[in-house]
């Protein structure tokens with residue numbers, strides 16, 4: 001049975017004067033999905049997320065969060081979502097614990113229950129040991145964890161994160177990914193925006209690409225990374241002259257040159273059957289090409305994104321493809 005619909009966004013539009021930041025955005029997200037919201041600078045990610053977080057109102061279109069209309073009932077929606085902005089304001093002379101306590105109080109937590117709740121949030125986001133630090137003295141990574149802690153205070157079912165990993169060092173990124181994984185295992189639905197695709201690949205099961213304020217792709221990460229099932233990308237390296245490899249490759253049916261590498265080249269290969277790849281390698285060896293490396297390349301999210309953008313130069317569908325669990 002399909003999962004509960006958490007977000008249902010239809011034909012969203014938002015302009016700022018002559019700038020059409022969001023032109024026609026429609027998509028759905030189901031419970032438990034971790035969605036990568038991807039687009040270049042200025043594509044409309046923050047504007048869309050702010051609309052979803054009820055911090056701004058659309059010029060047209062509708063947003064339903066867990067069945068509730070976000071424009072007409074923003075308070076109800078706010079109670080069920082957590083918002084992590086790309087940067088947050090700090091206060092002088094406020095500690096980590098005081099900051100979280102303030103938000104817990106605002107959400108109606110009282111007494112010992114509030115203290116326990118804040119302690120749990122600090123433990124989860126690994127802030128316990130720095131709970132007495134003044135918030136304006138925190139490093140970028142600590143600040144992001146505090147921001148996440150704040151977004152989790154009301155135990156939201158939907159988490160909206162705007163560029164959460166921007167500016168984090170590699171260790172902090174890994175820690176952040178682990179937190180996202182745990183939150184997803186807890187059943188939270190998460191929308192994460194970024195223009196750094198490599199960091200989203202491992203975290204998200206679904207990708208939503210936006211370009212010039214329009215959705216240009218919405219589908220599973222797996223399908224996207226597998227790419228066009230009609231061909232696979234290959235890297236072949238040779239101990240001999242690369243020119244000879246290229247001359248041989250031109251004669252091989254289904255093999256298309258993509259780019260040169262240091263000692264060989266990358267190709268797209270139209271493999272129809274399981275054994276086609278083995279047959280190609282056999283041919284190379286039989287034809288005297290001194291192959292020293294022959295392997296299939298995983299598609300990168302960046303390649304998939306560029307490909308989608310190229311295709312989207314044609315007509316863009318007004319509604320997203322149906323969700324396939």
Ligand code: ATP
Nearest residue numbers: 016019021039040041042043044045046047048195
């Ligand atoms: P980035 O990755 O750089 O954060 P983004 O995809 O989040 O980009 P948005 O911040 O949504 O993009 O901006 C989309 C467009 O709308 C941009 O051209 C931006 O300059 C414009 N824009 C956004 N907010 C406003 C505003 N308040 N007033 C005027 N223009 C705005």
